[in-house]
Amino acid sequence: ILKVIPSAVPMVPFHLKFTQGEGDNLEVIMDYNFNTHDLVCLAMCSGVGVWYILKKHWIANNLLGLAFAVNGVELLHLSNVVTGCILLGGLFFYDIFWVFGTDVMVTVAKSFEAPIKLVFPQDLLENGLGASNF
Numbered sequence: 001i002l003k004v005i006p007s008a009v010p011m012v013p014f015h016l017k018f019t020q021g022e023g024d025n026l027e028v029i030m031d032y033n034f035n036t037h038d039l040v041c042l043a044m045c046s047g048v049g050v051w052y053i054l055k056k057h058w059i060a061n062n063l064l065g066l067a068f069a070v071n072g073v074e075l076l077h078l079s080n081v082v083t084g085c086i087l088l089g090g091l092f093f094y095d096i097f098w099v100f101g102t103d104v105m106v107t108v109a110k111s112f113e114a115p116i117k118l119v120f121p122q123d124l125l126e127n128g129l130g131a132s133n134f
Contacts, residue, residue: 005037012036052115059129064115 014027014036018029045067052060078084099105121131 002060005040009036011121056113058119058121058134061115062118062120065118068115 012035014034016030016032016034018031020029035134048060048063051057052064078087119134121127121133123131123133127133
C-alpha cells in the first residue's frame, strides 16, 4: 500500500478502543489500531462503492467483483495440495451441473444486477469508457 499512497500523506497511527463497565467489570468491546493510510484506502473504497450505487457503472462493478474474488481467495487456507485438488475437482463438477444441467446460470447472468460477475460492454472499442451496450 505504501507504493499507491504518496509520501506526502504521513503515516500517523490511531488507536480506537471501546470499553464497557468499570473497575473489575471492564470489558473491551473493540480495540482497533489503524493509520492514515488505512483512512485513505477507506475513502477510496467508499468512493468506488458510492459510484457503483449511484451510477451502476461497469468499471465500478468489475472493481467490486474483483475485490470480492480476491477476498474470497485470501480467506481460503488450504493445508496441502491434495486438499486444493479435491476442492477444485468438486467445484468443476458443481459448475458443470449448474451451467449445463439447469438454466440457473443463464437466468442469473441475464437478470441479476450485483457486482458478482465481470461485465464488459460490446461497444467498448467504439465508445471507450462510456460504453453501455451489454
